[in-house]
Amino acid sequence: MSAATKRLVVVAEHAQGRLAPVTWELLACARQVAPALELEITAVVLGQEPQPLAQEIARRSGVKTWAVEVEGLAHFHGEAQRLALAGLLPRLEAQVVLGAHSTSGLDWAPALATDLGAAYIPGVESVSRGADGPAFWRSAHFGKAREKLTPETWPLVLTVQPGAFEAAPPGEVGQGKVEAIRLSAPPCRTKVLELVEGAGADAGLGRAQVVVAAGRGVGEKENLELLRRVAGLFSSAALAGSRPVCDLGWLGYGQQVGLTGATVAPRLYLACGISGALQHTVGMQGSGFVVAINSDPQAAIFNLADVCVVEDLTAFLSALLEMAGG
Numbered sequence: 001m002s003a004a005t006k007r008l009v010v011v012a013e014h015a016q017g018r019l020a021p022v023t024w025e026l027l028a029c030a031r032q033v034a035p036a037l038e039l040e041i042t043a044v045v046l047g048q049e050p051q052p053l054a055q056e057i058a059r060r061s062g063v064k065t066w067a068v069e070v071e072g073l074a075h076f077h078g079e080a081q082r083l084a085l086a087g088l089l090p091r092l093e094a095q096v097v098l099g100a101h102s103t104s105g106l107d108w109a110p111a112l113a114t115d116l117g118a119a120y121i122p123g124v125e126s127v128s129r130g131a132d133g134p135a136f137w138r139s140a141h142f143g144k145a146r147e148k149l150t151p152e153t154w155p156l157v158l159t160v161q162p163g164a165f166e167a168a169p170p171g172e173v174g175q176g177k178v179e180a181i182r183l184s185a186p187p188c189r190t191k192v193l194e195l196v197e198g199a200g201a202d203a204g205l206g207r208a209q210v211v212v213a214a215g216r217g218v219g220e221k222e223n224l225e226l227l228r229r230v231a232g233l234f235s236s237a238a239l240a241g242s243r244p245v246c247d248l249g250w251l252g253y254g255q256q257v258g259l260t261g262a263t264v265a266p267r268l269y270l271a272c273g274i275s276g277a278l279q280h281t282v283g284m285q286g287s288g289f290v291v292a293i294n295s296d297p298q299a300a301i302f303n304l305a306d307v308c309v310v311e312d313l314t315a316f317l318s319a320l321l322e323m324a325g326g
């Protein structure tokens with residue numbers, strides 16, 4: 001690695017041997033940030049067997065990728081990831097570090113910024129060009145305002161909202177180089193003992209083209225049947241819920257959308273009785289078309305809805321089903 005080259009480093013997100021879609025979105029964001037700063041775009045994959053994923057990134061994006069084998073990092077462990085990155089990134093001359101604004105990204109990114117003495121901008125949704133380099137935009141006040149930030153110092157750690165940047169379509173763009181690095185187990189203060197997959201984790205949410213999502217406004221568990229019947233009108237649909245609905249046990253946690261749940265980007269997202277808290281919308285804002293049904297005309301979900309239905313959801317969904325003959 002050349003000491004003179006300053007880099008933008010994308011930290012790949014992956015689980016169970018597969019790259020998370022947000023990794024390609026991070027690369028899309030990187031392409032908007034790196035040229036103005038004259039940085040080389042690179043990626044790192046950390047894990048126990050990072051080679052295949054590093055190869056996939058290098059092949060599909062053309063960027064140089066480091067396969068960083070970290071002893072003992074069999075499952076995601078925020079502390080181990082942060083310590084490994086804190087040791088590695090200065091060696092890579094990282095000026096900008098990009099991670100996902102996801103549960104795992106939020107686990108390591110703020111602490112990493114502190115370790116590196118870096119500026120930290122979380123939740124980036126878009127990039128614009130300012131006089132002195134890129135400026136970063138994110139939502140503020142539960143989506144009612146937008147905030148523009150620029151770093152005063154370098155290096156810079158950014159987390160990027162899943163769904164905010166459009167990933168380049170998959171394709172072969174010329175093989176990037178893959179370099180292997182081995183790191184010994186970081187000196188963690190915590191240890192992951194076990195990883196237990198949640199019940200219903202494979203709810204088909206990620207693949208569904210239509211997601212019908214229930215919020216607390218559904219009122220009672222029995223009303224979910226209406227949403228199930230609406231989902232049944234489509235050939236590729238899944239039922240999802242906000243966190244309160246999953247906390248109440250009306251749906252499994254595998255069906256929760258949001259910061260601590262799944263990130264989905266279906267063609268149609270039907271939000272039924274969901275207020276639009278940021279912790280929910282981060283998980284669905286990449287949806288192609290959003291229809292929100294809420295009895296409160298001021299509900300924040302209407303800020304990102306394409307169609308706003310101010311109505312009692314049971315009345316609206318019943319009428320919809322009647323019209324559709326479902």
Ligand SMILES: Cc1cc2nc3c(=O)[nH]c(=O)nc-3n(C[C@H](O)[C@H](O)[C@H](O)COP(=O)(O)OP(=O)(O)OC[C@H]3O[C@@H](n4cnc5c(N)ncnc54)[C@H](O)[C@@H]3O)c2cc1C
Nearest residue numbers: 215216217242243258259260261273274275279280295313
């Ligand atoms: C660290 C952290 C992580 C979190 N992670 C998540 C997450 O992953 N996912 C998530 O969803 N939340 C998450 N939350 C919770 C989040 O902050 C909100 O509390 C939650 O999203 C609210 O869910 P809701 O919209 O269903 O309920 P509420 O905010 O209670 O909204 C219910 C809505 O229903 C409407 N309504 C009521 N009755 C009717 C009716 N008859 N017809 C139509 N509309 C009606 C109301 O006007 C209201 O807007 C998290 C919170 C924290 C602190």
